[in-house]
Amino acid sequence: MSAPLSDNVLHGDPGIEAHPPRHELPIDATGGTPMQRSEVKTIFEKGSPGRRAFSCPKVDVPMVEGLLPDAYRRTEPARLPEVSEPELVRHYVNLSKRNFDLDSGFYPLGSCTMKHNPRLHERVAGLPGHARLHPLQTPKRAQGALELMYNLERALGSVAGLPHVALQPSAGSHGELLGVLLTRAYHEDRGEHRRKVLTPDTAHGTNPATVTMAGYEVVKVGTNPDGGVDIEDLKAKATTDVACLMLTNPNTLGVFDPNIEEIAHIVHEVGATLYYDGANLNAVMGISRPGDMGFDIVHYNLHKSFTQPHGGGGPGSGPIAVSDRIAPYLTVPVIEKQDDGTFTLEHDPAEGRPGSKSIGRLRGFQGNYGCFVRSYAYICSLGAEGLKDASETAVLNANYLLAKLRALGVTEHLPLAFGELCMHEFVLSGAPMKKDLGIKTLDLAKRLLDHGFHPPTVYFPLLVDEAFLIEPTETETKETLDAFAEAIAAILTEAGEDPAIAQNAPYTTPVRRLDEAAAAKSPVIRQPL
Amino acid sequence: MSRYTTTTDADLREMLQTIGVGSLDELFDRQIPAGVRLHERLDIPEGLPEQDVYAHLRDLAAKNTSAEDEITFLGAGMYDHYVPSVIDMLMSRSEFLTPYTPYQPEISQGGLQVMFEYQTTISELTGLPVSNASVYEGPSAVAAAGYLAKLANGKARYVVSAGLHPHSLQTLRTYAHGYDIEVVVVPLKDGVTDPDAWAAAIDGETSAVFFAQPNVLGAVEDASALSAAAKNSPAVVVAQVDPITLGVLAPPGECGVDVAVGEGQALGNRLDFGGPSFGFFAATEAYLRRMPGRIAGETKDVDGRRGFVLTLQTREQHIRREKATSNICTAQALNALGGVVYLAWLGRQGFQELGELLLQRTHYAREQLAALDGVRKLHEQPVVREFALTLDVPSVAAVIDRCQDAGVHPGADLETLTGDPAHRGGLLVALTEQRSRKDIDRLVEVLGAAVTAERAAGTTTGVAA
Numbered sequence: 001m002s003a004p005l006s007d008n009v010l011h012g013d014p015g016i017e018a019h020p021p022r023h024e025l026p027i028d029a030t031g032g033t034p035m036q037r038s039e040v041k042t043i044f045e046k047g048s049p050g051r052r053a054f055s056c057p058k059v060d061v062p063m064v065e066g067l068l069p070d071a072y073r074r075t076e077p078a079r080l081p082e083v084s085e086p087e088l089v090r091h092y093v094n095l096s097k098r099n100f101d102l103d104s105g106f107y108p109l110g111s112c113t114m115k116h117n118p119r120l121h122e123r124v125a126g127l128p129g130h131a132r133l134h135p136l137q138t139p140k141r142a143q144g145a146l147e148l149m150y151n152l153e154r155a156l157g158s159v160a161g162l163p164h165v166a167l168q169p170s171a172g173s174h175g176e177l178l179g180v181l182l183t184r185a186y187h188e189d190r191g192e193h194r195r196k197v198l199t200p201d202t203a204h205g206t207n208p209a210t211v212t213m214a215g216y217e218v219v220k221v222g223t224n225p226d227g228g229v230d231i232e233d234l235k236a237k238a239t240t241d242v243a244c245l246m247l248t249n250p251n252t253l254g255v256f257d258p259n260i261e262e263i264a265h266i267v268h269e270v271g272a273t274l275y276y277d278g279a280n281l282n283a284v285m286g287i288s289r290p291g292d293m294g295f296d297i298v299h300y301n302l303h304k305s306f307t308q309p310h311g312g313g314g315p316g317s318g319p320i321a322v323s324d325r326i327a328p329y330l331t332v333p334v335i336e337k338q339d340d341g342t343f344t345l346e347h348d349p350a351e352g353r354p355g356s357k358s359i360g361r362l363r364g365f366q367g368n369y370g371c372f373v374r375s376y377a378y379i380c381s382l383g384a385e386g387l388k389d390a391s392e393t394a395v396l397n398a399n400y401l402l403a404k405l406r407a408l409g410v411t412e413h414l415p416l417a418f419g420e421l422c423m424h425e426f427v428l429s430g431a432p433m434k435k436d437l438g439i440k441t442l443d444l445a446k447r448l449l450d451h452g453f454h455p456p457t458v459y460f461p462l463l464v465d466e467a468f469l470i471e472p473t474e475t476e477t478k479e480t481l482d483a484f485a486e487a488i489a490a491i492l493t494e495a496g497e498d499p500a501i502a503q504n505a506p507y508t509t510p511v512r513r514l515d516e517a518a519a520a521k522s523p524v525i526r527q528p529l
Numbered sequence: 530m531s532r533y534t535t536t537t538d539a540d541l542r543e544m545l546q547t548i549g550v551g552s553l554d555e556l557f558d559r560q561i562p563a564g565v566r567l568h569e570r571l572d573i574p575e576g577l578p579e580q581d582v583y584a585h586l587r588d589l590a591a592k593n594t595s596a597e598d599e600i601t602f603l604g605a606g607m608y609d610h611y612v613p614s615v616i617d618m619l620m621s622r623s624e625f626l627t628p629y630t631p632y633q634p635e636i637s638q639g640g641l642q643v644m645f646e647y648q649t650t651i652s653e654l655t656g657l658p659v660s661n662a663s664v665y666e667g668p669s670a671v672a673a674a675g676y677l678a679k680l681a682n683g684k685a686r687y688v689v690s691a692g693l694h695p696h697s698l699q700t701l702r703t704y705a706h707g708y709d710i711e712v713v714v715v716p717l718k719d720g721v722t723d724p725d726a727w728a729a730a731i732d733g734e735t736s737a738v739f740f741a742q743p744n745v746l747g748a749v750e751d752a753s754a755l756s757a758a759a760k761n762s763p764a765v766v767v768a769q770v771d772p773i774t775l776g777v778l779a780p781p782g783e784c785g786v787d788v789a790v791g792e793g794q795a796l797g798n799r800l801d802f803g804g805p806s807f808g809f810f811a812a813t814e815a816y817l818r819r820m821p822g823r824i825a826g827e828t829k830d831v832d833g834r835r836g837f838v839l840t841l842q843t844r845e846q847h848i849r850r851e852k853a854t855s856n857i858c859t860a861q862a863l864n865a866l867g868g869v870v871y872l873a874w875l876g877r878q879g880f881q882e883l884g885e886l887l888l889q890r891t892h893y894a895r896e897q898l899a900a901l902d903g904v905r906k907l908h909e910q911p912v913v914r915e916f917a918l919t920l921d922v923p924s925v926a927a928v929i930d931r932c933q934d935a936g937v938h939p940g941a942d943l944e945t946l947t948g949d950p951a952h953r954g955g956l957l958v959a960l961t962e963q964r965s966r967k968d969i970d971r972l973v974e975v976l977g978a979a980v981t982a983e984r985a986a987g988t989t990t991g992v993a994a
Contacts, residue, residue: 032832036832036834039835040638040642040834040835040836042642042645042646042649043646043869043873044646044649049877050878051876052876052878052879053613053615053873053874053875053876053879054613054874054875054876054879054883056879056882056883056886056962057886057962057965059885059886059889059890060890060965060966060967061889061890061892061893061966061969062893063889064889064892067888067889067892067911068749068777068778068888068911068913069911071751071753071779072749072751072752072778072779072911073777073778073779074775074776074777074778074779074780074881075779077776077877077878077880077881078650078653078654078775078776078780078877078880079653079877080650080653080872080873080875080876080877080880081872081873081876081877082876082877082878083873083876085615085874088615088870088873088874089615089618089619091873092615092619092643092866092870093619093622095638095639095642095643096619096622096624096625096639097624097639098637098638098639098642099624099625099628099636099637099638099639099640100628100633100636100637101623101624101625101626101627101628102623102627102628103623103624103626103627104623104624107628107629109629109632112629114629115533116533117626117627118533118579120579120582120583122621122626123583124582124583124586124587124590125801126617127586127587127590128590128595128596128597128598129587129589129590129591129592129593129595129597129598130586130589130590130593130595130801130802131595131799131800131801132595132596132597132609132799132800133593133594133595133596133800133801133802134595134596134601134603134607134609134800134802134938135606135607135800135802135803135804136603136605136607136941136946137593137594137595137603137802137938138594138926138929138930138933141593141594141933142593142594142802143592143593144588144589144590144591144592144593145589145593145802147589147592148586148589154572155571155573158571158572158573159571159573161567170665170666170669170804170805171665171857171858171859171860172858172859173846173856173857173858173859174665174669174857176856177704177707177856180707181703181706181707184706184707204847204858205845205846205847205848205849205850205853205858206846206847206856206858208846208850208851208853209846209849209850209851209853209855209856210856211851212851212852212853212856213676213704213707213708213855213856214707214708215707215708215709218850218851255560256560256561258560258562260562260565261562261564261565284561285571286567286570286571287557287561287566287567288557288561288565288566288567289565289567292565292567293565301859303859309626309627309863310627310628310629310630310859311625311626311627311861311862311863311864311866312625312628312629312630312631312637312640312643312862312863312866313629313630313631313640313662313823313859313860313861313862313863314663314665314805314807314859314860314861314862314863314864315804315805315807315859315861315863315864316859317805347948359703359706360699360700360702360703361668361696361699361700361703362669362700362703362704363665363666363668363669363696363700363804364606364607364666364667364668364669364694364696364697364700364792364803364804365606365607365696365802365803365804366802366803366804367803367804368801368803368804368805369801369802369803369804370799370801370802370804370805371804371805373586376586377582377586379573380574380576380577380581380582380585380586381531381532381533381576381577381579381582382531382533382576383573383574383575383576383577384570384571384572384573384574384575384576385531385570385575385576386531386533386576387571387573388571389530389531389534390531390533390534392553392557393530393534393536395556395557396536396541396544396545396548396553396556397544399544399548399550399556400544400547400548402548403547403548403549404547407547421548421550421556421559421560423560445633446635449633449635449636454628454633454636455633457632460847474533474534475533475534476535477535477540478535478536478540478543478544504831506635509635509636510635510636510638511634511635511638511830511832511834511835511836512635512830512831512832512834513635513830513831514634514635514828514829514830514831514836514837514838515828515829515830515831516634516828516838516840518828518829519826519827519828519838519840520826520840520841520842520843523817523824523826523840523841524826524827524828525645525648525659525660525817525824525825525826525827525840526645526648526649526652526658526659526660527645527646527649529649529653
């Protein structure tokens with residue numbers, strides 16, 4: 001079977017796009033693509049002394065000598081690049097072409113929700129009234145920003161089914177830290193000093209890392225054969241020394257825990273809080289609400305469910321929503337709407353208001369406002385129905401892709417790790433593939449690169465051997481899902497004939513497999529000058 | 530189907546059939562317990578066409594007074610520097626805007642090389658050999674440095690200069706409470722950290738010391754002396770640095786600082802009402818394996834080609850989990866791209882010229898303003914791009930309001946910023962290369978008039994506006 005080469009192949013070089021899938025070429029025919037042949041230089045290895053892109057404004061005030069004591073002065077200039085604007089532009093535009101990106105192709109990276117980023121959002125975020133607004137602008141002259149944030153808080157609260165939202169955290173892991181610190185404040189305020197936080201073994205790595213940062217001990221809870229929380233294990237570990245259970249639902253296996261109500265009951269019974277890791281919220285918007293499931297604290301990843309572009313690893317934004325009992329401890333400042341319809345930023349909210357016993361701040365200013373603008377625009381575009389449609393389609397696409405992989409026989413080598421159906425993502429195990437065909441999940445991922453697809457998340461979650469975590473999102477067409485499934489089937493067929501092809505893949509990318517061990521052994525993490 | 534999804538009725542039928550379910554609802558009914566299904570519509574208005582969303586967001590923007598609308602001297606952590614057009618162009622390129630963390634290095638060489646170049650520029654600026662690929666922003670970078678110290682030496686106490694930005698101090702307190710480290714604040718004297726109180730506060734139980742360069746009053750600290758005071762203690766020396774001032778100020782690495790962190794917004798990022806920007810995090814070699822966040826490293830591929838990968842990942846949460854050096858995952862890669870492009874745009878000479886320009890204009894502004902009736906310098910220390918004044922008025926907020934009515938934002942109300950009653954009457958004035966002598970002269974005129982008017986009003990009514 002020949003997989004159609006996606007027209008989304010890496011680097012916009014027409015000479016490369018025309019290539020047929022590499023496995024139809026002899027493997028030793030790799031004289032290299034144009035990108036591969038070009039010599040890689042950093043910006044520090046380009047340019048020439050005296051070149052510049054910046055014209056500094058003239059000193060238009062009387063020059064005064066000796067404004068700084070000599071001892072405070074820099075003696076040697078920072079060895080920054082010396083390039084003209086054209087060189088600068090070429091360098092970074094050429095670098096950009098060495099990236100694969102969502103705008104050019106399928107990016108089914110599990111638990112990352114790589115959904116389309118509407119360009120409208122970049123346009124509105126770039127309006128000077130948003131982009132050049134100083135964070136310390138007098139609130140009465142920043143009413144538009146405060147109104148936007150207030151509206152966003154309300155909309156997010158509606159999605160979570162919880163009444164109070166704080167936008168401040170900078171990313172999901174930052175929201176997690178806030179959530180666990182709020183839990184600590186809640187218990188301390190009641191005179192309790194609990195020591196443990198429960199996390200399932202399927203949890204994102206940020207969960208246990210957060211627990212440690214918040215001064216708690218991590219206690220792992222097992223997973224049952226259906227992929228949900230092991231209820232007996234939870235009961236055994238849910239003691240009055242437990243502050244919180246952090247849960248992702250649907251979890252990283254794509255399984256919606258059928259026992260969620262019982263789990264919430266067990267956790268609340270011992271006085272602990274239930275924390276919702278919102279990384280997988282894209283499965284349930286308008287369909288099921290964490291607040292209704294019994295969660296006390298929820299974080300959102302605006303860069304996932306609410307389509308803030310991922311930027312190559314940020315920026316993100318990780319607002320949280322909480323129930324009434326957690327609200328007094330929320331971060332400050334808090335946005336309040338006054339009776340006259342104006343909005344204020346309260347640094348010391350009145351007794352009984354959210355934030356009145358605040359744990360303080362988690363960062364400077366009011367959070368990643370530029371991300372708020374984008375996500376708010378998204379919510380305005382979609383409305384309640386559109387958000388629900390997004391989640392429905394995300395779940396439909398995941399199940400369709402799974403069914404298609406089954407129909408093509410892929411799951412004989414890569415079986416679904418848990419369950420029958422899935423929510424917005426699913427995990428296959430490459431263990432049989434490794435045994436039967438001699439290629440690992442990593443090899444499959446690398447061979448997918450030659451087909452023009454970004455591979456799914458690999459080797460996570462940790463409890464699945466040779467894990468392959470696929471999240472197609474609602475963005476993708478049926479045609480793309482078909483092409484992806486066929487590419488995987490083709491790679492497996494090819495591996496049956498000659499596993500070395502996948503084992504040595506990729507062939508068409510700007511570089512091929514990189515020596516990560518050497519990079520870690522003797523780290524070179526800056527340009528020597 | 531919305532405009533961002535593509536499933537036609539025909540697609541839906543075929544897809545459901547392939548899956549083997551009768552309806553979309555069945556997909557959910559079979560997985561989600563009935564008790565937690567939502568049967569009502571979310572309380573969110575109906576979706577809008579693109580042009581209506583644009584109009585709504587434009588109307589909201591129009592309710593804000595931005596740096597486009599007034600001559601602003603606001604700073605206090607974020608600054609209205611000019612963002613060159615090449616940055617807009619590069620940051621909006623799909624290839625930089627829309628991928629995620631470079632988990633697959635073969636198809637992420639662009640982003641990884643940007644990180645490597647970024648790390649090099651931060652290392653050059655700070656005079657420290659090790660930089661990560663960015664953290665969230667300034668104040669949480671300070672807290673992250675605290676966590677590094679906690680893991681490195683496990684001591685009981687942080688010693689913090691009162692010159693640290695209040696948001697940094699508050700963030701550090703929030704984090705430190707989580708793992709029970711005490712925070713001791715050392716006061717300022719004559720505008721800078723009191724050297725005697727500082728030395729007296731540091732002992733064998735000090736985990737880290739923190740100061741800002743320049744400090745929250747704009748004053749340049751004696752960084753070498755502050756670092757030296759911690760030399761005979763286990764403390765990690767942490768400095769929060771305004772990167773723009775490093776064109777003229779000695780780099781922290783040459784002043785005995787172990788970890789230099791800060792807010793990167795001034796380097797090619799927009800104000801954005803406070804974010805997203807990026808935090809930078811640089812350290813001595815000794816802390817390489819304790820760094821938070823991503824680090825890009827150079828290596829070779831199987832064909833011997835030069836390439837870059839995420840390296841030293843055994844520090845990170847996705848591998849080390851509860852033993853990770855930090856919980857950070859998504860950071861600020863796109864904003865860090867803005868930072869490295871900005872520094873390359875300024876270039877070796879431009880970076881110094883910008884520093885000298887700010888030094889001269891700031892001095893001029895400070896002297897002109899301090900000569901006004903009812904206005905004096907809050908301290909006499911050297912400054913680079915920001916300085917504090919004391920206004921002899923009942924309400925600084927009222928003065929700011931009057932100035933804004935005249936089209937000039939004169940700066941931050943210091944008491945509101947720090948929450949310190951000792952800063953009553955304080956005004957923090959910041960310069961960027963966008964504020965010319967003409968703008969400064971206009972500020973002098975407007976602030977002078979506002980102070981005079983406010984003093985007259987205060988005398989008449991005896992109350993703050």
